[in-house]
Amino acid sequence: MVDGVLYLSTMYTRVVALDAETGAELWTFDPRAYEGGPVGAGPTGFKHRGVAYWGDGDDARIFLNSRDRLYAIDAATGELDADFGEGGSAVLTEGHGRPVSRFEFDQTSPPVVFEDLVIVDSATGAELWRGATPFPTNANPMTYPTQSGQQFVVIATGRGTDAALVAFALSGQ
Numbered sequence: 001m002v003d004g005v006l007y008l009s010t011m012y013t014r015v016v017a018l019d020a021e022t023g024a025e026l027w028t029f030d031p032r033a034y035e036g037g038p039v040g041a042g043p044t045g046f047k048h049r050g051v052a053y054w055g056d057g058d059d060a061r062i063f064l065n066s067r068d069r070l071y072a073i074d075a076a077t078g079e080l081d082a083d084f085g086e087g088g089s090a091v092l093t094e095g096h097g098r099p100v101s102r103f104e105f106d107q108t109s110p111p112v113v114f115e116d117l118v119i120v121d122s123a124t125g126a127e128l129w130r131g132a133t134p135f136p137t138n139a140n141p142m143t144y145p146t147q148s149g150q151q152f153v154v155i156a157t158g159r160g161t162d163a164a165l166v167a168f169a170l171s172g173q
Contacts, residue, residue: 005075006020009049009050012033013031013033014031015051029062029071029078033067036103052112067102069092069102152167
């Protein structure tokens, strides 16, 4: 909840903004993730675990992971931020290593926002960094600060005896 508005996502990655006091719907955003069916959504079907908020003064966005895209939604209107990525979204499968269709790619966790970063530049959608992992992964990256203030992105890779944690230091700190 931010400034009396509750932002939430549905299992089909629809975003809803509600007045926290009255429950009235303020706006909705629907990326239509369900159109291709549950392919890539796993054996239990569709699911989604939330959105991320970023704000700087009067400029505020809701970030949503849905299928192969990261969407930047104006927090006040529910409209896509046309200046972000390509018309309001950034494709996350480019450079994936093999062709991946929109409906083969699925992500259920909310984006991670750190200052002005959210995997990509929060204003433009431009990719800021890319890191290779030693084994395939379906895990969601997390950010962790050290006691000295250095930030790292950490992701679990592999399985069994090939399991590993990979950490990438965020630059500029």
